[in-house]
Amino acid sequence: MMGHSHAVSGGLLFAAASSHLPVELVGPGFGPADLLMGTVLCAGAALLPDLDHHDSTLAHFLGPVSGVLCRVLGRVSGGHRHATHSLLFAALAGAGTWAGIAHLGRGFVLGLTFCLLALALRALHLHPPGNGPATWALPTGLAALGAAGLDSWLPNARYWLPCAVTLGVLAHLLGDFLTRRGVPLFWPYGRRYEIPLIKRTGNGVETKFLAPLMTIATFVLLWCTVFPGTLPIS
Structure with missing residues (x-):
């Protein structure tokens, strides 16, 4: 899958x-603002498995560095x-986020939030086109x-941030699971698992069907969660 779809x-x-999710994972005061911010941060976290790709959105995030x-x-x-691209990485990403929050505190939360937000905005193309300063x-x-x-x-972010990171990585694995190369879910065991609905990354199935469908579904879910009972069901 492409970065936007992830x-x-x-x-x-x-x-x-x-x-x-149980209150232990999202905190006692999880509300609409947490939901909206968590959705965007999870979108950014869904790019993390492509840390291994030289031409991914992450690779261009800080230029040559x-x-x-x-x-x-x-x-x-x-x-x-x-x-x-494994379940082990998903677990380590969540555990690492929890450890960073527990031991490094506010600075870690701010730094991670900034990076995930910037990644999400780039991947979702919420910026002027091109490569200029803007x-x-x-x-x-x-x-x-x-x-x-x-x-x-959002003081409760320290509770749900590890969950958002873990879910983002799992979403990436699920997306690549739908492509031909699949993913080695149980790495270091090398077998790859796949259901190749997307024959080629960036093809019409992904860009014209799956990505728009997922976008609409996300907005519908957010609306129904923040404003329950406002969508009539016939």
Whole structure:
């Protein structure tokens, strides 16, 4: 799947799952603002498994620095769609987020929030087209504002942020599970699992059907959760 589709799938999964998660995972005061922010952050987290790809959205996130980092991680993890495309990576991503919050506190939450927001905005194309200064300035500025807003008005984020990261990674795995190459879910066991509904990344099934459908479903779920009972069902 392409980065845009992965981001949309991450937002969809968080919107669908959040109302069914126990209070221990989302915190006692999980509300509409947490739901909306968590949906966007989960969209950003859905790009994390592509840390192993030299030409992913993540690789271009910080220019040459992130490009080199992704190349190194790709080699260390065994190449694209190996270690970072496994259930083990999903568990480590969630556990690492929890540990960062527990031991590093506010600074870690702000830094991670900023990065995930900026990634989501880039992947969802919520910026001017091209590669000029405005293309980078707008997502960066909005991500900074979003991180500041979370810090000021969403104190429960420390509870649900590890869950958002884990769900984002799982959404990515599910997306690539629908493609021909599949994913090694139980890495380091090398068998790949797949249901190849998408024959080629970026084809019409993905861009003209799945991505729009997931986008609509995400907005419907958010609306029904924030404003229950407002959509008539015939």
